Amino acid sequence: MNEEENIIEIKDLKKSYDNGKIKALNGIDLVVKKGEFISIMGPSGSGKSTLLNMIGALDRADEGSIGVAGIDLMESRDLSKFRSKEIGFVFQMHNLIPNLNVLENVEIPMFETSLSSKEMRRRALELLGAVGLADRVDQNPTKLSGGERQRVAIARALVNKPSIILADEPTGALDSKTGDIILKLLKDLHTKEQVTLVMVTHEPYVAQMADRILNVLDGKINEQKKDESDLSVILKKFKQKA
Amino acid sequence: MNVMSFLSLIIKNPFRNRTRASLAIVGIAIGIATIVALGMVTGGLQASTQSTLKAGAAEISVAKIGSNTFGSSGGTIDESVAIDIKNISGVKDTAGILRATANVTSVTTTSSSSSNFGPMGFSVSGIDSTKLSLVGIDSVNGTSFSNEGLNEIILGKSLAQNLNKTVGDSINLFGTDFKITGTYETGSFIQDMGAFISLSKLQNLTSNQNKVSTIVVKVNDNANVTQVSQTIQNTYPNDLSATTAADQANRINQSLGVINTASWAISLLAIIIGGIGVINTMIMSVFERTREIGVLKAVGWKSSRILAMILGESIVLTLVAAVIGIILGVVGVEIILNLLSSTGSVIKPVLSLDTLLRAFGVALLVGVIGGLYPAYRASKLAPTEALRYE
Structure with missing residues (x-):
């Protein structure tokens, strides 16, 4: 394994809840290369969101080892610094702060950095431009459509220039048309910003956009063979099915 | 970290639920208003007490044993005692004062303004007009009254305002019309709610010929006030009691201490009740968020940043409440004292830095105590x- 190339290295990772009665992760082994786009699929309760939380250092594992962006997450104490620097989260529900405007929502992750307010504003505006919301910066999130809110959430996830974007069903709460736009945006930003993208999804056609598809079942990973068609063909197939 | 952005977030957040924030603010503001109001009244009384110790005024007050501090009730002393006391070593000057309570039932006025008030009692003191400085009256707006048997009177500023009287007007006391020749202001609210006429005039009107209620004593610059007071006391052991102005001020200050203790008790109550209110508000806020x-x-x-944010929001709530409470307290005291002034009580409220600091201190404490637990939970x-x- 080339350590410089691998941004995520997980070995025999275990996590259980309810005094060990529920085994959410039951010996996960995973290596993700820098700049890769990974889709994680699986039924509800299979452990895919738990795995995402472990990678994002939102939760700690019980056993095994997990290294992300060169940080040993089993040992590291200051996980907030790691999250601020290395991880960008995109949730199913955008989770924007309702009393802050679009620009302020994007600036929020930069509070833990040493950036000046001018630089914070510049970065936030640049990203809002990249997600097509340059004209909505002063709007309150409640005035935006679902797709627009998710675009703000994507800008927020990218604003600290993280190594990895963790997206937990980013299109789950959107209609298919808006979902497609968001997926395309995520894929484009992943390519443009050269950021590693790990996405949890229920939708097989969404998963097909990734470089690799991982199936999580009963807390274990099985790698699935990917349809090699390009994105437009995949989307077309899906729409025909629908 | 960008401090301004973080502060702006802390200032915005508490008002997301305006009704809840307003209720919490009102609760704390009432407590703060009470603290400020009591502080202002206590401050006013203290300032009034201080004025009794002002330079130039007599340092010792001599009265018949059993009469009250101001000599307005109890026995009288023979006027000649004032001359005897003046001969005691260390005494610079003395003045005999006769005090009586006058009731104003009818008033005639030379000014265009008419008076409309009910019967009102106030203290009238008789004194030699050349010795007014011994009772703290250094200057008179207008002229002082005459000792030559004319019906002239000077009024304290507060009394003149209450009676709606000015220099040149007349006032009927003890069935006699008096011409108001001047007004004075000493800073003592009791003194400024009284009036002075010539000693002989008051003695005649009240049938107290050659009698006084109190003798005020001014000591020499190099004399020891306590020692002179003790000498006077020893000279008239079973008849007179001598009290220094400092003793009087201390006695009043002890009474003020009771108000001050009440003020602190209300502060404590405000902290407890306000604190519970803030805890409730902030816990609800944390739950919802x-x-x-x-x-985040x-x-x-x-x-630590989340803790600081929630704690900051709690402090913002209580500081806003402090500002509103201070305004409420100041306005409330002014309104209440204005209403009371028509019944004769005139305390000049004083908003001191100490009162302001206490108000903000209590607000800050309520903010910290009320916000700490919700902030800890959130963090x-x-x-x-x-x-x-x-």
């Missing part, structure tokens, strides 16, 4: 659980 706190943790906010939320919160 559990998911949001999860997001997910984007890299440290627990300890597990990000995954917070993000799952519906």
Whole structure:
């Protein structure tokens, strides 16, 4: 394994809840290369969101080892610094702060950095431009459509220039048309910003956009063979099915 | 970290639920208003007490044993005693004062303004007009009264305002019309609510010929006030009591201490009640924003920043309440004292720095105490659980 190339290295990772009665992760082994786009699929309760939380250092594992962006997450104490620097989260529900405007929502992750307010504003505006919301910066999130809110959430996830974007069903709460736009945006930003993208999804056609598809079942990973068609063909197939 | 952006967030957040924030603010503001109002009244009384110790005024007050501090009730002393006391070593000057309570029932006025008030009692003192400085009256607006048997009177500023009287007007006391020749202001609210006429005139009107209620004593610059007071006391052991102005001030200050203790008790009550209100408000706020706190943790906010944010929001609430409470307290005291002034009570409220600091101190304490637990809870939320919160 080339350590410089691998941004995520997980070995025999275990996590259980309810005094060990529920085994959410039951010996996960995973290596993700820098700049890769990974889709994680699986039924509800299979452990895919738990795995995402472990990678994002939102939760700690019980056993095994997990290294992300060169940080040993089993040992590291200051996980907030790691999250601020290395991880960008995109949730199913955008989770924007309702009393802050679009620009302020994007600036929020930069509070833990040493950036000046001018630089914070510049970065936030640049990203809002990249997600097509340059004209909505002063709007309150409640005035935006679902797709627009998710675009703000994507800008927020990218604003600290993280190594990895963790997206937990980013299109789950959107209609298919808006979902497609968001997926395309995520894929484009992943390519443009050269950021590693790990996405949890229920939708097989969404998963097909990734470089690799991982199936999580009963807390274990099985790698699935990917349809090699390009994105437009995949989307077309899906729409025909629908 | 960008301090301004963080502060702006802290200032905005408490008002997301305006009704709840307003109720919490009103609760604390009432407590603060009470503290300010009591502080202002106590301050006014203290300032009035201080004025009794002013330079130039007599330092010792001699009265018949058993009469009250101001000599307005109890026995009288023979006027000649004032001359005898003046011969005691260390005494610079003395003045005999006769005090009586006058009731104003009818008033004639030479000014265009008419008076409309009910019967009102106030203290009238008789004194030699050349010795007014011994009772703290250094200057008279107008002229002083005559000792030559004319019906002339000077009024304290507060009394003149209450009676709606000015120099040149007349006032009927003890069935006699007096011409108001001047007004005075000493700073003592009791003194400024009284009037002075010539001693002989008051002695005649009240049938107290050659009698006085009190003798005020001014000591030499190099004399020891306590020693002179003791000498006077020893000279008239079973007849007169001598009290120094400092003793009087101390006695009044002890009474003020009771008000001050009450003020502190209300402060404590405000802290407890306000604190509970703030805890409730902030806990509700944290509950409602559990998911949001999860997001903040997910984007890299440290627990300490979340703690600072919630604590800051709590302090913002209480500081806003402090400002509103101070305004309420000041306006409330002015309104109440204005209403009371028509019945004769005139305390000049004083808003001291000490009162302001206490108001803000209590508000800050309520903010910290009320915000600490909710802030701690918020900071300890597990990000995954917070993000799952519906």
